[in-house]
Amino acid sequence: MAALACxxxxxxxxxxxxxxxxxxxxxxxxxxxxxxxxxxxxACWEEGQPAGRPRRHLYRLTADGLAAAKSALAVAAGVPxxxxxxxxxxxxxxxxxxxxxx
Amino acid sequence: MERAPVVLLRMAAxxxxxxxxxxxxxxxxxxxxxxxxxxxxHWLAGGLWLVAREGSxxxxxxxxxxxxxxxxxxxxxxxxxxxxxxxxxxxxxTDRVRILVGxxxxxxxxxxxxxxxxxxxxxxxxxxxxxxxxxxxxxCGLGVALIRIDSHAGNNxxxxxxxxxxxxVGGLTLFGAVLAMPPVLKARWPQLEASTLWSLAxxxxxxxxxxxxxxxxxxxxxAAILAATSRRSPVTGTSLVAGTxxxxxxxxxxxxxxxxxGDIGLxxxxxxxxxxxxxxxxxxxxxxxxxxxxxxxxxxxETRIRQGLLAGTVSGAVCSLLLTxxxxxxxxxMVFGPMIGLVGGAVGGALAADHPRKSPxxxxxxxxxxxxxxxxxx
Numbered sequence: 117m118a119a120l121a122c123x124x125x126x127x128x129x130x131x132x133x134x135x136x137x138x139x140x141x142x143x144x145x146x147x148x149x150x151x152x153x154x155x156x157x158x159a160c161w162e163e164g165q166p167a168g169r170p171r172r173h174l175y176r177l178t179a180d181g182l183a184a185a186k187s188a189l190a191v192a193a194g195v196p197x198x199x200x201x202x203x204x205x206x207x208x209x210x211x212x213x214x215x216x217x218x
Numbered sequence: 219m220e221r222a223p224v225v226l227l228r229m230a231a232x233x234x235x236x237x238x239x240x241x242x243x244x245x246x247x248x249x250x251x252x253x254x255x256x257x258x259x260h261w262l263a264g265g266l267w268l269v270a271r272e273g274s275x276x277x278x279x280x281x282x283x284x285x286x287x288x289x290x291x292x293x294x295x296x297x298x299x300x301x302x303x304x305x306x307x308x309x310x311x312t313d314r315v316r317i318l319v320g321x322x323x324x325x326x327x328x329x330x331x332x333x334x335x336x337x338x339x340x341x342x343x344x345x346x347x348x349x350x351x352x353x354x355x356x357x358c359g360l361g362v363a364l365i366r367i368d369s370h371a372g373n374n375x376x377x378x379x380x381x382x383x384x385x386x387v388g389g390l391t392l393f394g395a396v397l398a399m400p401p402v403l404k405a406r407w408p409q410l411e412a413s414t415l416w417s418l419a420x421x422x423x424x425x426x427x428x429x430x431x432x433x434x435x436x437x438x439x440x441a442a443i444l445a446a447t448s449r450r451s452p453v454t455g456t457s458l459v460a461g462t463x464x465x466x467x468x469x470x471x472x473x474x475x476x477x478x479x480g481d482i483g484l485x486x487x488x489x490x491x492x493x494x495x496x497x498x499x500x501x502x503x504x505x506x507x508x509x510x511x512x513x514x515x516x517x518x519x520e521t522r523i524r525q526g527l528l529a530g531t532v533s534g535a536v537c538s539l540l541l542t543x544x545x546x547x548x549x550x551x552m553v554f555g556p557m558i559g560l561v562g563g564a565v566g567g568a569l570a571a572d573h574p575r576k577s578p579x580x581x582x583x584x585x586x587x588x589x590x591x592x593x594x595x596x
């Protein structure tokens with residue numbers, strides 16, 4: 117979540133996250149699934165067909181996910197969670213789950 | 219080297235529920251970006267692990283192994299009925315026909331009920347799957363025990379003498395009528411309350427079961443086990459677990475009492491009734507309490523009592539089945555045991571209905587986020 121919270125408005129892909137966190141695919145994807153089930157992460161398929169490679173599944177934190185991530189990071193750093201609570205303006209509005217459930 | 223895991227992952231992804239399938243596809247789509255060689259193979263192996271986890275493959279494999287064991291037990295029962303019982307036994311035809319009918323019921327009931335879901339498919343929880351496999355295996359085991367007893371009893375064993383088509387068909391018709399009773403009543407009188415419906419069916423069931431021989435009773439147990447563990451069953455996993463644990467405990471207490479008194483005959487019938495009733499109460503309490511305060515309305519209270527009642531019924535049935543293994547005279551308890559348990563479970567459910575478990579806090583979720591965030595920071 118820390119990796120996703122660094123650039124909350126940017127869409128990230130699985131290998132990118134795995135490389136940054138050092139998590140293996142068998143560990144990373146179940147975490148992403150759980151976070152998506154709790155609507156802390158939104159997911160969609162890349163738009164258009166890129167040349168030479170299949171479309172990627174992209175992820176980013178929802179507003180709730182960003183709040184939860186900041187809260188958890190604050191707890192980890194020993195800072196009271198209230199001080200880290202994000203203002204609504206700073207949180208990017210979630211986009212519709214284009215590829216979700218398809 | 220990378221081709222095989224890609225193909226495997228593509229095939230394995232089909233075993234996932236539709237909502238999860240896209241995650242395996244997402245992982246596969248990423249594989250092209252992973253450096254070729256061992257790293258990519260590890261990435262794809264992670265995908266197979268993901269499918270195994272999300273598809274509950276270990277649980278499904280265990281369940282199907284269990285189904286295989288039940289099929290083997292059923293086949294063994296049929297084999298024994300042909301090989302172990304002397305042809306001179308006057309009841310042999312009766313036994314064989316009833317065993318074959320039981321086998322047909324075991325195959326046909328889940329198939330016939332699959333569309334409406336009365337007897338299948340099995341519920342998604344581990345408790346439902348374990349109970350279905352263990353219950354069916356136990357009933358098959360009872361069939362083996364009955365044949366063994368009969369093979370040593372000559373013409374004085376279980377049953378009513380020679381084979382009689384009219385009696386067998388009549389017993390099965392009565393049994394079918396009890397099974398068909400709830401849907402027929404519901405179709406004829408849609409305004410009928412569910413509790414009235416099941417009370418009427420239960421009453422008819424007791425009358426029919428009491429006059430049915432124990433071999434046909436086992437078919438009723440097959441039907442009850444399949445119905446209780448089907449996906450649309452009202453019996454929760456907690457009710458199944460609490461009922462099974464207390465039912466086994468009740469049976470062991472009765473064996474203990476019988477060992478002390480040196481008798482396991484019908485003379486211990488009062489302690490049996492008392493034990494089933496007494497142990498069904500904690501089953502009802504535990505189940506009603508575990509349901510928690512999800513709904514504090516009158517409906518919530520009724521739901522807790524109903525689940526307590528179901529847990530008690532399971533408890534009585536498990537204990538009675540255990541007792542019938544040891545002493546065939548307790549076969550009648552296979553009818554009355556669940557009823558006694560039902561009363562005990564209802565008492566337990568009513569006791570705990572006003573004291574449900576407090577809703578758990580979301581501590582586990584916060585802990586999970588904490589761990590994830592900490593890993594991300596390091």
